[in-house]
Amino acid sequence: MPAPRFLIVADGDFGPMTSKTANSVIRYLPDRTVAVLDREHAGKTVQDVLGFGGAIPIVASMRAGLNLGPTAVLIGIAPAGGRLPDEWRTWLAEALDAGCDLWNGLHSFLGDDPLLASKSKASGRKIFDLRKPPADLPIASGAAKAVEPYVVLTVGTDCNVGKMTAQLQLARELNASGLRTRFVATGQTGIMIEGWGIAVEAVVADFIAGAAERLVLQASDDADIVLVEGQGSINHPGYSAVTLGLMHGSCPDAMILCHQSTRQYIGDYREAAWLRIPPLADYIRLYETMGSVVHPTKVIGISLNTYDMSEDAARRACEAATRETGLPATDPVRFEAAPLLDAIHRGRQAYLIARKGLVTA
Amino acid sequence: MPAPRFLIVADGDFGPMTSKTANSVIRYLPDRTVAVLDREHAGKTVQDVLGFGGAIPIVASMRAGLNLGPTAVLIGIAPAGGRLPDEWRTWLAEALDAGCDLWNGLHSFLGDDPLLASKSKASGRKIFDLRKPPADLPIASGAAKAVEPYVVLTVGTDCNVGKMTAQLQLARELNASGLRTRFVATGQTGIMIEGWGIAVEAVVADFIAGAAERLVLQASDDADIVLVEGQGSINHPGYSAVTLGLMHGSCPDAMILCHQSTRQYIGDYREAAWLRIPPLADYIRLYETMGSVVHPTKVIGISLNTYDMSEDAARRACEAATRETGLPATDPVRFEAAPLLDAIHRGRQAYLIARKGLVTA
Numbered sequence: 001m002p003a004p005r006f007l008i009v010a011d012g013d014f015g016p017m018t019s020k021t022a023n024s025v026i027r028y029l030p031d032r033t034v035a036v037l038d039r040e041h042a043g044k045t046v047q048d049v050l051g052f053g054g055a056i057p058i059v060a061s062m063r064a065g066l067n068l069g070p071t072a073v074l075i076g077i078a079p080a081g082g083r084l085p086d087e088w089r090t091w092l093a094e095a096l097d098a099g100c101d102l103w104n105g106l107h108s109f110l111g112d113d114p115l116l117a118s119k120s121k122a123s124g125r126k127i128f129d130l131r132k133p134p135a136d137l138p139i140a141s142g143a144a145k146a147v148e149p150y151v152v153l154t155v156g157t158d159c160n161v162g163k164m165t166a167q168l169q170l171a172r173e174l175n176a177s178g179l180r181t182r183f184v185a186t187g188q189t190g191i192m193i194e195g196w197g198i199a200v201e202a203v204v205a206d207f208i209a210g211a212a213e214r215l216v217l218q219a220s221d222d223a224d225i226v227l228v229e230g231q232g233s234i235n236h237p238g239y240s241a242v243t244l245g246l247m248h249g250s251c252p253d254a255m256i257l258c259h260q261s262t263r264q265y266i267g268d269y270r271e272a273a274w275l276r277i278p279p280l281a282d283y284i285r286l287y288e289t290m291g292s293v294v295h296p297t298k299v300i301g302i303s304l305n306t307y308d309m310s311e312d313a314a315r316r317a318c319e320a321a322t323r324e325t326g327l328p329a330t331d332p333v334r335f336e337a338a339p340l341l342d343a344i345h346r347g348r349q350a351y352l353i354a355r356k357g358l359v360t361a
Numbered sequence: 362m363p364a365p366r367f368l369i370v371a372d373g374d375f376g377p378m379t380s381k382t383a384n385s386v387i388r389y390l391p392d393r394t395v396a397v398l399d400r401e402h403a404g405k406t407v408q409d410v411l412g413f414g415g416a417i418p419i420v421a422s423m424r425a426g427l428n429l430g431p432t433a434v435l436i437g438i439a440p441a442g443g444r445l446p447d448e449w450r451t452w453l454a455e456a457l458d459a460g461c462d463l464w465n466g467l468h469s470f471l472g473d474d475p476l477l478a479s480k481s482k483a484s485g486r487k488i489f490d491l492r493k494p495p496a497d498l499p500i501a502s503g504a505a506k507a508v509e510p511y512v513v514l515t516v517g518t519d520c521n522v523g524k525m526t527a528q529l530q531l532a533r534e535l536n537a538s539g540l541r542t543r544f545v546a547t548g549q550t551g552i553m554i555e556g557w558g559i560a561v562e563a564v565v566a567d568f569i570a571g572a573a574e575r576l577v578l579q580a581s582d583d584a585d586i587v588l589v590e591g592q593g594s595i596n597h598p599g600y601s602a603v604t605l606g607l608m609h610g611s612c613p614d615a616m617i618l619c620h621q622s623t624r625q626y627i628g629d630y631r632e633a634a635w636l637r638i639p640p641l642a643d644y645i646r647l648y649e650t651m652g653s654v655v656h657p658t659k660v661i662g663i664s665l666n667t668y669d670m671s672e673d674a675a676r677r678a679c680e681a682a683t684r685e686t687g688l689p690a691t692d693p694v695r696f697e698a699a700p701l702l703d704a705i706h707r708g709r710q711a712y713l714i715a716r717k718g719l720v721t722a
Contacts, residue, residue, distance in 0.1 A: 139599040139600075139629070140598045140599045141598075141599075141630075142598050142630060142633075142635055142636075200566060201565075201566045201567045202565055202566065202567070203565070203566050204562075204563055204564070204565055204566070205561060205562050205563065205564050205565070205566055205569050205602060205603045205606065206562045206563070206599070206600065206603065208566050208602040209598055209599055209600075209601070209602060210599065234651075234654070235654035235655060236609075237501045237502075237503050237570055237609045237610070237655050238500040238501045238502075238567070238570055238571065238609075239500075239567065239570075240570070240605050240606065240609050240655075241566060241569040241570060241602040241603065241605050241606030241609070242566045242567065242602065244601050244602050244605045245566065245601065245602030248597075248598045248599075248601050248602070249598070268500070269502075269503060272503075274503055275503075275655070278654075286650070286651070286654065289647070289650070290595075290647075290651065293595070293596035293639075293647065294596060294598050294601075294636070
């Protein structure tokens with residue numbers, strides 16, 4: 001299908017810290033974003049509100065947005081309360097009538113809404129409910145350990161520390177350098193950006209690893225390097241299951257550990273200040289141990305998220321992470337990605353030599 | 362509700378090694394099992410086929426079974442191909458008409474079948490689809506770490522090594538000794554035996570730990586000891602996510618490691634002889650490390666499944682496990698459970714002292 005042009009719905013919650021999905025789509029697909037619908041900031045540009053995104057307009061109504069010629073309407077925020085507001089339903093029906101597809105990453109599926117389902121049928125436009133897992137997922141067989149490309153998984157000290165962003169940045173630079181690199185999306189935002197993937201957190205427990213395995217096999221068809229978007233954290237009480245299933249299904253040859261330098265406690269439990277984030281070296285040991293029970297793997301670099309630090313403090317945080325772990329460390333969005341790219345190149349060379357040895361032996 | 366009296370459907374697949382669900386229900390609820398429906402062995406007793414179960418009759422038809430006065434029909438095997446055979450559907454409709462509830466642990470839900478749903482409605486009898494998770498599960502909050510009872514989780518070297526059976530055996534003996542002990546069922550067979558629980562493997566990934574947490578909180582209301590049925594194994598590529606989510610949600614104070622002594626490879630991958638089962642000491646380190654990132658926990662004993670060994674070899678396997686790990690080891694079904702009961706008593710004493718220290722400090 002031709003690349004979609006998005007009108008992003010972020011009504012009432014558009015901002016640098018609130019509309020995570022909208023913001024990621026705008027950051028990575030600015031040329032495919034025709035407008036943002038948000039009555040609060042209507043009339044401004046996306047740049048005015050986010051500090052990036054250039055002249056993309058913010059409009060006050062679905063009609064105004066549709067007039068700019070999108071081919072798809074994308075839900076860019078979670079509505080308060082989690083339920084689809086009646087007003088949004090009317091807008092989305094209008095969008096289907098106008099010939100747009102719908103892209104939705106909410107837990108509730110638009111395809112289950114009778115009005116939208118019938119509009120979709122009548123207009124022939126598609127509803128993509130991105131959290132809806134495929135019906136035929138397998139139990140993991142271990143097949144991902146044998147794929148040809150070098151597989152790198154991002155792992156984290158917590159949720160929401162930059163595991164997707166690091167991989168998108170690295171994929172872009174590796175592809176620019178001539179290595180065929182596939183990004184494997186495992187969450188709704190990554191799927192919106194990449195156009196395919198599975199939201200593994202929405203998969204039934206028995207099939208988490210199987211979903212990761214299927215994605216890696218699919219990405220490996222035509223790639224030198226496969227970069228898998230990680231989820232959660234191995235010591236996050238709510239999400240560690242997803243993290244481990246993703247590791248054991250994707251069988252990474254290497255991992256990049258992602259951390260937000262200023263964060264001290266596992267995020268969702270910060271109020272209780274319950275679980276202090278242990279040193280990076282502890283995470284490296286945990287991830288290497290737990291990954292290697294299924295497929296040998298190493299942490300090869302540290303990706304820091306320093307968005308809330310001065311440049312000076314951020315540079316010092318990178319140096320401290322290297323001192324602490326002996327591994328290359330950078331903020332690949334803010335600074336040069338080269339330390340991580342070099343680590344991937346070196347790791348892949350060693351992998352190819354070992355693999356050739358295995359093949360010829 | 363009054364305790365159900367079961368007619369168990371195991372048609373075509375009733376036997377010591379095949380009908381795992383039926384056999385467990387019969388082992389733990391012989392007084393509540395009125396008959397087994399299996400045309401192949403009809404006319405024999407359950408004892409004739411399984412080697413236990415006494416005079417429970419095996420009948421050749423639903424009608425013959427219903428005449429024995431069950432209050433519920435329980436699906437005791439997975440039909441070949443996974444789909445409900447048309448013949449079974451007819452039988453189950455007949456059972457609803459006769460005033461029986463249905464208990465079903467299959468992946469496919471009987472409540473979704475239009476015929477059975479309408480029969481259920483008309484007769485006022487209930488369909489219990491035991492793998493259907495509650496709709497309102499939370500993300501784990503860590504609340505299970507603060508419950509008063511001593512929480513013990515069984516963990517394993519593989520699937521299907523006796524994690525449920527060990528806990529049922531220990532629960533029975535602890536209750537007999539006067540300690541209020543609750544068994545927490547996390548799989549369909551355990552739910553059938555206990556009458557409540559959640560099949561955590563059928564829960565959407567984000568809520569695995571939340572489901573375990575809810576079960577432990579519920580069991581803790583009125584108990585001195587809570588015994589949680591473990592699932593999968595920390596190094597099983599297909600099921601490790603469920604294992605870890607269950608650990609992090611249930612926050613066990615102690616763990617019992619379950620192993621089938623003759624098994625050498627992780628089960629489902631045996632043909633490929635891919636993943637050799639590492640030494641018990643490795644599992645102890647993995648489970649203690651991974652559990653303790655959320656709540657401090659120790660392996661306090663080894664539960665061996667020795668059903669396929671001579672008595673002599675089984676005794677030697679228990680001794681070897683103790684030598685290897687320094688922990689008490691027994692087959693609690695075949696031999697005395699005392700070594701594990703003692704370990705629980707000792708662990709609980711230390712837990713109560715530490716807890717009292719915390720409370721008074």
